[in-house]
Amino acid sequence: MSSARPHPVAVGLIGLVIVAIVVGCGAGASSVPPSNLATSSPAAGATVGPGAAPTKLVVGLGYIPSVQFAQFYLAQQKGYYAAAGLDIEFQNKIDLDLIPLVGQGAIDVGIGDGTSVIPAASNGIPVEYIATIYGMFPNIVFAKASSGITKAADLKGMKIGTPSRGGSGWTMLQALLASARLTIDDVEIIEYPTFTQRAAVEQGAVDAATGFANNEPVQLELDGGTPVVLHIDDITPLPGPGLIASKNTLETKHDAIAGFVAATLQAMDEIKAEPKVGLDAAISAVPELAKARETQAAILAATIEAWSGPAQDARGLGAIDRDGWTRSIAYLGTLGLVKHPVTTDALVREDLLPPRE
């Protein structure tokens, strides 16, 4: 007895193989960094000649539109990016997958800090830190002065609000607690996925919360409160958020990204000298911010202050504190966040920074 027709199950399995290969090819094509497809684009780092197509860069800012991104808005509006031959597409959204997407090349430039870049690189995600935005680590724990909290040890047994159990704020909180020989189990965590932890502190729903030095404490103070802020910088300096890109993108779009860095730092210098231009640029980009101009001005002032740490004071905005990175790798290793060894040289690149006088 023989069967002339193929068995239906066999046909189905063969079809599944074909689908799997097609999906793999499609995923492989999409995982190829866009820069590999733009080989005819001129390298851009300075002014591009007439007729040359601008180099497109996708920049993931990692958060919703905010005055905290004033330098990007200003550089865009004043044509600094265009002058550098760049066509910038900003992605202003909260993106938990920002760093893997940068590593994959789906996003050309992103924003990440040491608490994210170090574990990510340790787990094989090929990203590098190319310019500092925040010289001070902006993630903090804040509370009302009436809570009696003045140091990390006071957090024991307290209710602490946080947006999620992940990300830089979560790592910062663990580091802060560890400095007082506490763990997450010594506090009660209340999650506020919609970032309403400031209201929770104001209303007494929690005793303290994680936030950003240039946001929640500023708003708490403007509402008439007296905030207490616990900085991780006081315990161990962690590299603040800065510009990151994948190793592959840095090779294929080096000059374009260098131009982006230079334009962004130029805008930061201008805003630091005259904050009003940054506020106006932010309101021009996000008109809703005009409804609370005084609040936004206060947030921007705190943001500008956070741009500068000792390294930036010495060598200008954007400068990278390599020693700080080295210490941070060791410190995060003690928290179990460095799965495989990484070195500062593998994580940090300074060749994209513009020369400073």
Place this chain on the structure above:
Amino acid sequence: MNRGAWLPVVGAFAFFILAWKAVVIVGGLPDYILPPPEMVAVRFVTAWADGTVWPHFVTTMIEVVLGFSVGAALGLIVGYGLARSELFERLASPYLVAAQAIPILVLAPLLVLWFGSGLLSKVVICALIVFFPVAIATMVGIRSVDRRLLELGRSLRATRRQILTTLEIPAALPNIFGGMRVGVTLAVVGAVVGEWAGASKGLAVLINLARGSLFDIPLMFATLLTIALVGVALYLVVVVAERRLVGAR
């Protein structure tokens, strides 16, 4: 069960693994985008061995079991009421359907806000998601009981309770277990969604930690595998219970 029955199952699983591996190789996908199956398998074993998964697994299982129990119990009661009372069905159906139409993903943060980020909110979320399929399956099952059987029971002066326990429930069991099969897998979904909305422990919390803090994508996949295995195991428990009470189908 003879080898002829097991072979296709094992073969299909092996084929799934090979297809996964093929996608990784042909696509040139890095580990942090799609880790190969052998990497996930190793991470699965190490994560269980070093105790990473266990506390989260226990938390999720408690939520699922309690949530399913509450949801199924309520579903059985309301389903019977829907089947036997036209008035109750007319009054309750619009609200039941409306509640089911609202995505649990939208409701979950509200429920966490109302019931806290502890066990209670997760049990409520699980119960809500389990309730509807069990209630509808119960309603259909009870309504499908042959009226002649009920008439026979009444003619023999069976009490209401006797009719319920000896006629209605046994006849409706196949449908009820159909709803239970769906409900138990949805209970796992409910637990995960509830944890996503706010929790200190649980498999969904572990996924968020692996993804957002540790960047340990193999661990994330190992946790997904754990969730899948939990769903499959609970489904098989319902199937075994069904076979014992109803017989093989």
